[in-house]
Amino acid sequence: MTQPKTVLVIDDDERHLLTARGLIEALGFRVETHNSPFRSTEKILDLKPDLVLLDVNMPALAGDRLCELLRSEPVLENTQIYLYSSNDEDILRQSVRRYQADGYICKGDIRGMRLKLQSLLGGST
Amino acid sequence: MLKLITECHNLDNLPVRDLIDSSGSVSPETPISVLAERFFTEPELDALPLVRDGFPYGLAVRNKILTTLGTRFGFALYARKPISAIADMNPLLVHHDESLNGVLAQAMARDFRDIYDEILVVDEADKYVGLLSVKRLVIEQGNHLAQSIAQRRMALERAAEMQKMNDAKSSFMAHITHELRSPLHAIVGVIELVKMNFSQQKLDEFPKYINLLSTSSANLLAIINNILDLSKIEVGRMDVYSEDFVLGDLLQEVLETCQVLLGDKPLTIELDCAQPQILLSGDRGKVRQILLNLASNAVKYTDRGIITIAAEGGSQLKLSVKDTGIGIRTEDLANLFVAFNQLEDAKTRRYNGSGLGLTITAQLVQLLGGNISVDSTFGIGSRFDVQLPCRQPSQPEENFP
Numbered sequence: 001m002t003q004p005k006t007v008l009v010i011d012d013d014e015r016h017l018l019t020a021r022g023l024i025e026a027l028g029f030r031v032e033t034h035n036s037p038f039r040s041t042e043k044i045l046d047l048k049p050d051l052v053l054l055d056v057n058m059p060a061l062a063g064d065r066l067c068e069l070l071r072s073e074p075v076l077e078n079t080q081i082y083l084y085s086s087n088d089e090d091i092l093r094q095s096v097r098r099y100q101a102d103g104y105i106c107k108g109d110i111r112g113m114r115l116k117l118q119s120l121l122g123g124s125t
Numbered sequence: 126m127l128k129l130i131t132e133c134h135n136l137d138n139l140p141v142r143d144l145i146d147s148s149g150s151v152s153p154e155t156p157i158s159v160l161a162e163r164f165f166t167e168p169e170l171d172a173l174p175l176v177r178d179g180f181p182y183g184l185a186v187r188n189k190i191l192t193t194l195g196t197r198f199g200f201a202l203y204a205r206k207p208i209s210a211i212a213d214m215n216p217l218l219v220h221h222d223e224s225l226n227g228v229l230a231q232a233m234a235r236d237f238r239d240i241y242d243e244i245l246v247v248d249e250a251d252k253y254v255g256l257l258s259v260k261r262l263v264i265e266q267g268n269h270l271a272q273s274i275a276q277r278r279m280a281l282e283r284a285a286e287m288q289k290m291n292d293a294k295s296s297f298m299a300h301i302t303h304e305l306r307s308p309l310h311a312i313v314g315v316i317e318l319v320k321m322n323f324s325q326q327k328l329d330e331f332p333k334y335i336n337l338l339s340t341s342s343a344n345l346l347a348i349i350n351n352i353l354d355l356s357k358i359e360v361g362r363m364d365v366y367s368e369d370f371v372l373g374d375l376l377q378e379v380l381e382t383c384q385v386l387l388g389d390k391p392l393t394i395e396l397d398c399a400q401p402q403i404l405l406s407g408d409r410g411k412v413r414q415i416l417l418n419l420a421s422n423a424v425k426y427t428d429r430g431i432i433t434i435a436a437e438g439g440s441q442l443k444l445s446v447k448d449t450g451i452g453i454r455t456e457d458l459a460n461l462f463v464a465f466n467q468l469e470d471a472k473t474r475r476y477n478g479s480g481l482g483l484t485i486t487a488q489l490v491q492l493l494g495g496n497i498s499v500d501s502t503f504g505i506g507s508r509f510d511v512q513l514p515c516r517q518p519s520q521p522e523e524n525f526p
Contacts, residue, residue: 013307015337019314026321057303086306091299107310110317 005121006030008047010040010063011055011084016107020053020084023110027117037061045075050121053084053105056095064095071100080120139225144265145246147255150176153183153209160185160208161194172243174256175212181245181253183209184216189242217244221254225262225269232259301352308345312338351481354414358488365492369518370409372438373401379416379434386424394424397435405438406516411489416444418486419509423448430506442495442515447508453501461499462487 007029009020017033024031034043037058044052052070056063067081083092083104092104105113151160153175164170164187175183185208193211194200203211217235219228232244244257315337322330357363376396383394416434423432423446430449437443453461462483490497495513 013311015311015341016307016314018333018337019311019318022318022321023314057307086303086310088299088302108306108313110313 004028004030005051006032006047006049007051007053007117007121008032008034008044008049009053009055009084010034010037010043010058010066011053012036012058013055016055016084023113024117027114029117029121037063037066040066041070041073044070044079045073049079051080051082051117053082054101056083056085056087056092064099064101067095067101068099082116139269140222141219141225141228141246141257141262142221144225144257144261145221145255146258150174150253151185151208152177153212154207156204157190157194157206157208157211158200158204160190161200161204164191171258172256174216174243174245174253175208175214176253179252181216181218181247183212183214184243184245185212186242189213213239213242216242219244219246219257221246221248225266228257229259229262229266232262301348304348305345308341308348311341312345315341351485354485355481355488358485358492363489363492365408366410367406368409369404369406371401372403372405372436372442373398375409375413375416376401376434376436379413379420382417383420383424383432383434386421390424390427391429392424392427392432393430394420394432394434397433398437400438403438404518405442406518407442407513408493411493412442412444412513415486415489415493415511415513416446418482419444419446419511422446422482423450423507426450427506438515438517440515440517442511442513444511444513445508447506449506452503452505452507453499454503458499458501462497 007024009017009024009031011017011020011033012035014035017035021031021033032043032047032049034040038061054063054067058066063083063085067083070076070079070081080102083095083099083101084107085092085104086107087095089104089106092106095101096104103116105116151173154177155175160173163173170187172184172186174181175185190208190211194203217231217239219231228244232242233240235242241259244259246254246257248254315334319331319334322328322334354363376398380394380396387394416436420432420434427448427450432449433445433447435443435445435447487497490511490513493513495511497509497511499507499509501507
């Protein structure tokens with residue numbers, strides 16, 4: 001039995017951290033959460049998650065900008081970063097391109113999130 | 126606006142009718158000496174049309190006639206002859222409906238010696254109506270061009286303003302979209318968790334889930350109400366009602382709502398009202414909304430300390446909400462109550478909410494004929510003051526001097 005894949009969710013809204021945790025854990029992945037853009041680099045370096053879900057609308061430092069910063073860290077070269085947001089898909093698509101994220105997941109689309117995570121990290125259910 | 130510009134800008138559409146001078150004419154048989162005399166005594170007279178029975182026959186141009194007469198033997202040769210002998214008997218004729226640009230083009234297409242000669246204008250029946258001065262046409266054309274350039278600049282500025290407004294509106298839309306979806310997505314997520322856990326008979330998290338569902342729905346409802354209120358105010362559909370109410374009851378109601386919003390923040394909310402029993406007459410619903418908006422903002426932006434809600438009734442209802450929250454930066458104060466402007470970039474906002482609360486509050490205060498002011502130090506706290514005209518039912522207006 002291999003170690004379960006780890007997903008780190010970064011979001012300032014505790015409600016979304018709670019639902020993301022519940023939904024993603026149910027897929028058999030390990031979930032860690034972080035409720036601020038600050039110290040998130042440390043958290044990622046420390047945790048070395050397989051995938052980061054990054055909220056876009058966060059205080060002081062927008063998630064897409066944060067993504068750009070994380071992308072400049074050579075150590076995180078193999079970490080997949082997905083934008084996780086309630087924003088419009090068109091805006092998310094633009095942000096993905098501009099800030100070199102690996103993709104995006106829409107907050108309300110639970111089915112889409114499950115499918116995407118399973119195909120990215122391997123289905124365990 | 127646009128129509129005006131096209132009209133003025135397009136000189137092709139500007140008829141020459143208004144520029145006509147129909148002050149005088151002479152018959153083609155007039156002796157040259159008579160005409161010469163007129164040109165000598167009337168220095169302003171540049172040209173005279175030759176007209177018979179209402180129809181144009183030719184044009185006597187001042188400098189041409191005088192030049193001819195001024196040549197050697199000119200006067201002796203011509204003085205007694207009719208003007209038709211030396212006048213231009215084939216002058217440019219235009220219709221009175223022709224456009225300024227069209228007429229000028231024809232005038233300029235003439236032989237260079239005739240370019241500045243006056244132009245005869247005729248009506249539908251080819252009857253003479255007046256003269257056009259080429260100089261005047263050129264000046265008019267110049268004026269209109271200058272005017273149209275100014276108007277074009279104005280239109281461009283207006284368009285830039287509209288663009289700015291549109292940008293603000295689309296950033297507002299993006300913002301509102303996120304604000305509406307975010308609590309709904311939380312609700313959708315929690316419901317999914319409820320379903321999953323229920324199927325496994327894991328009920329221990331349910332109180333937390335239900336609490337989340339209730340706060341998220343309340344949050345969503347508040348945002349929707351704000352948007353609807355703002356649009357109602359914007360189209361002027363908001364009516365003002367009057368009813369009697371006890372000031373203290375209203376304060377208590379606001380306090381209770383705020384206590385719910387408070388959650389587990391180490392925050393105290395105080396009421397400061399010397400006469401809670403005072404009976405006031407006014408639009409209770411709107412007064413409540415104003416106070417609640419300010420108080421819930423205070424709760425939202427204050428992490429610890431004290432929030433004081435103060436009220437004083439009388440001929441004016443004075444309300445104030447004071448907090449020990451994050452405060453407002455001086456540069457942000459000016460745009461605090463302005464719709465759209467106060468919206469920060471949706472991506473860098475620190476607090477949830479539609480960002481419309483203060484805009485609506487200010488609009489409501491205005492609707493009730495009052496005023497609102499804010500005093501804030503960044504990092505220390507804010508104080509909002511509202512004065513509303515008010516009446517006490519126990520002291521009807523007639524009793525006032």
